[in-house]
Amino acid sequence: MTPSRQIALAAVVAAVAALLAGCGGDAEHQAAVPPQQPPVAVTPPTTSPHPPDAPPAPPTPVTQLVELSSSVQGMESIAFHNGAAFVSLANSSKDGTSVLKAGLPLANASWAPLNLGKCAIGKTGASSPATRAPTLKAVNGSLWMLQHSDANDEHSLCEIDDQSASFAPRDAGLLDCNPFFCATMSPTDIKLADNRLMLNAGGGENVQVSEDRGATWRALTGALTSQACYEARFEVIGDRLLVGGECPLDSAYLRAYQLTPATLQLLSPQPLPVALPDLENRNIQFIEHVPNTNRVFVGVEGGLMRSEDGGKSFTYVIHQPLGQPEIVPVRVAEEAAQYPYIWRFLSPANQPDVIVVAGFDKPNTRPYLAWSADGGQTWTDLSSKLPGFSARTGGQVTALVEGPQGQLLLTVNEEPDAKGHLMQLTLGKP
Numbered sequence: 060m061t062p063s064r065q066i067a068l069a070a071v072v073a074a075v076a077a078l079l080a081g082c083g084g085d086a087e088h089q090a091a092v093p094p095q096q097p098p099v100a101v102t103p104p105t106t107s108p109h110p111p112d113a114p115p116a117p118p119t120p121v122t123q124l125v126e127l128s129s130s131v132q133g134m135e136s137i138a139f140h141n142g143a144a145f146v147s148l149a150n151s152s153k154d155g156t157s158v159l160k161a162g163l164p165l166a167n168a169s170w171a172p173l174n175l176g177k178c179a180i181g182k183t184g185a186s187s188p189a190t191r192a193p194t195l196k197a198v199n200g201s202l203w204m205l206q207h208s209d210a211n212d213e214h215s216l217c218e219i220d221d222q223s224a225s226f227a228p229r230d231a232g233l234l235d236c237n238p239f240f241c242a243t244m245s246p247t248d249i250k251l252a253d254n255r256l257m258l259n260a261g262g263g264e265n266v267q268v269s270e271d272r273g274a275t276w277r278a279l280t281g282a283l284t285s286q287a288c289y290e291a292r293f294e295v296i297g298d299r300l301l302v303g304g305e306c307p308l309d310s311a312y313l314r315a316y317q318l319t320p321a322t323l324q325l326l327s328p329q330p331l332p333v334a335l336p337d338l339e340n341r342n343i344q345f346i347e348h349v350p351n352t353n354r355v356f357v358g359v360e361g362g363l364m365r366s367e368d369g370g371k372s373f374t375y376v377i378h379q380p381l382g383q384p385e386i387v388p389v390r391v392a393e394e395a396a397q398y399p400y401i402w403r404f405l406s407p408a409n410q411p412d413v414i415v416v417a418g419f420d421k422p423n424t425r426p427y428l429a430w431s432a433d434g435g436q437t438w439t440d441l442s443s444k445l446p447g448f449s450a451r452t453g454g455q456v457t458a459l460v461e462g463p464q465g466q467l468l469l470t471v472n473e474e475p476d477a478k479g480h481l482m483q484l485t486l487g488k489p
Contacts, residue, residue, distance in 0.1 A: 115357075124221065124444045126480055127165050127468075128226035132157070134460040134470035134479030135192035144462075146170070147204070149192035156180040156193055157224070158204070160306065163463070166481070170210045178204060178217035178226040181465040190476035192457075194258070199251045203229075203256075208243045215260065229273040233260045235285045244285055252295040253323050259293060262286035263306050264314075266293045266325055279325065280316065294346040296355060296369050298394040299331065303343030303357060311338040313346075313357060315370060334372035336364070339381045344402035346419070352411045354434070358401035363416060365435050376435035377401065377416075386422050389451045395422035403459040407467065411487070417456035418468060424473050428452040432489045440487045446480050447473030 061456045080449025131148035143160055150156045156179060161168035180191055193206040201218055204226055216230040223445040242260035246355040252255070256269040257279070267276040276283065280302055281291070288306030295301075298320050303313035315333050317326040341359035348355050348370075355373075361475040363377040379398050403417040415430045425448050428441040447454030450473060457469040457479075467484040 063292070065198075075170045079203075084256075098474070105266060120485060120487040122439070122441065122444075123485050124441070125483045125485070126446075127483055128481040130171060131170050131477065132479060132480045133190070133192060133472045133476040134457060134481060136195045137460055137468055137470055137481060138195035138197045139460075139463050140197050140219065142463075144168070145173075145195050146470065146481060147193040147195050148479065149190050150180055150183055151190060152183050155182050156191065156206070158193065158195065164464075165466075165468075165481075172350070174223075175217075175229055176225045178214050180206060180213060192476065194247070198249050198251055198272075199254075199256060205246050205249060207245045209280040211240070211242070213243070215243050216249075216258070218273065232269070232274060232276040233267075233283075235261065235283070237319060241280075242285065244283075245290075247290045248292065250293070250295070253320055255323050257293065259290045262290050263288040264291050264302055264304070266291060266300070266302060279323065288384065289342065292343045292346045292357075294348050294355065294370075296348045299370055301333075301346050301355070301357075301370050303346055305340070309340055311340050311342050313338065313343055313373075331392040332372070336373065337377055341381070344400060345404055345408075347404045347410050349406045350408075354411060356404055356406075356414070356435070358404060358415075358416065358418070360400050360421075361398045363401050363435065376431075377429075377438065386424055387451075389424075397427075398422050399427040401427070403456055403469075405461060405467065406464065407461050415459060415467065415484070415486075417459050419455035424451045424453045426456050428456055428469070428471075428484075430486060430489075431480070437489065441484075445471050446482075447478070449469070 064132050066294050073154050130148055132151055132154055132167050135147045135149055137146050144158045144165055148157045148367045159170040160173055161170045179207045187209060191207050193204045196203050201210050204217040206215055215227040216228045216232050216243055217226040230243055233244045235244050244292045246258040246260040249258040256273055258267055259265055260267060263281050265281030265286060268279045269276045289304050291304040293302050298318045300316045305311050313335060313398045314330040316330055319326050321378050341361055343402055344358035346374045353367055357364040361377050361379040364373040365371045365376045397420050400418045401416045404416040407413050412436050413432055417428045420427045426445045428445055429438045431438050442448055452473060453475045454473045456469055456471045460468050469482055470479060472479050
């Protein structure tokens with residue numbers, strides 16, 4: 060090979076070697092690796108392609124009445140005290156009055172009688188034919204029993220003795236005495252106002268006050284003597300006392316008085332003005348203030364009145380014509396126009412627009428129950444769900460209360476003083 064060709068061959072070999080060195084190695088043992096690409100940012104989706112199922116909506120409550128207990132005796136009231144429930148029963152020709160106690164919850168509760176001691180009323184008989192029943196009410200941290208006394212050895216006001224699980228008389232200060240004998244006055248209601256007990260013993264416009272838990276009483280309105288009238292209904296709203304009833308006979312009234320809250324005295328014996336529709340001699344059945352509102356309800360024969368200004372003025376929210384027909388016998392298929400005596404009232408805690416009222420429908424001789432979800436503007440009648448409605452044997456709702464867990468409870472009798480039922484009410488949609 061000539062020197063010039065040797066030089067050319069060497070140049071070719073050198074060029075190939077340089078090319079292999081630039082590619083990173085020997086082509087026989089190492090393949091070329093492509094350069095890595097920069098990472099690509101990925102934005103996660105804002106919504107899942109398969110969102111989870113939404114939780115099911117709670118079921119809509121259904122209005123219903125469920126029986127919790129029953130008795131051949133009439134049930135008059137239910138109250139709660141120290142974590143237990145108490146129900147009072149009417150007397151009859153076979154049994155005296157009684158009070159039953161049960162632990163909570165009330166579903167399938169076991170009821171046991173309490174010892175009434177000196178506060179018991181015996182069986183009906185020739186000397187005392189009228190059926191009577193105690194009314195229980197929890198007031199001022201205690202349980203009180205109110206009942207009509209028609210004999211000197213009977214007691215009209217009693218308080219539970221938690222130590223002995225019995226009742227003790229508290230009516231020593233409710234005596235109406237003349238030169239010949241003393242009679243015990245009977246109250247139908249007891250309430251608490253300004254840390255003082257108030258009740259309505261003796262009839263008429265009587266409202267009494269006690270500063271010593273019932274040991275002694277003084278007259279706030281009326282007197283400490285018996286009156287020939289129905290017992291007054293009463294309520295304290297701020298510095299006003301509302302009193303209502305029927306006195307004299309066939310003359311309904313509703314009056315207001317100014318109070319001095321510090322001493323719970325009348326500022327003046329002259330009543331304050333109250334704007335009222337015509338009562339038409341509709342006896343006042345109750346006066347109740349809805350807590351934390353200016354709303355006051357007054358039950359009357361055949362109607363219900365409402366105040367939105369603390370009892371200064373009232374209008375009817377239930378108003379049946381006064382000229383009711385005679386009582387319709389059960390054998391007659393036709394029914395009379397409804398004319399309820401509304402004497403029981405309940406507005407559940409923290410639900411001021413929910414109103415439940417009860418009593419009895421006089422001409423049709425059956426129990427009455429209705430409720431409103433809008434403060435009394437519109438009403439749903441639940442009477443047909445009550446025991447004794449179809450039988451038309453004089454049934455009536457005797458108590459309507461809210462239990463410690465918010466249950467709505469009522470007692471209802473199929474007959475005026477017999478065949479009692481304790482029931483729980485659940486409210487659905489109107």
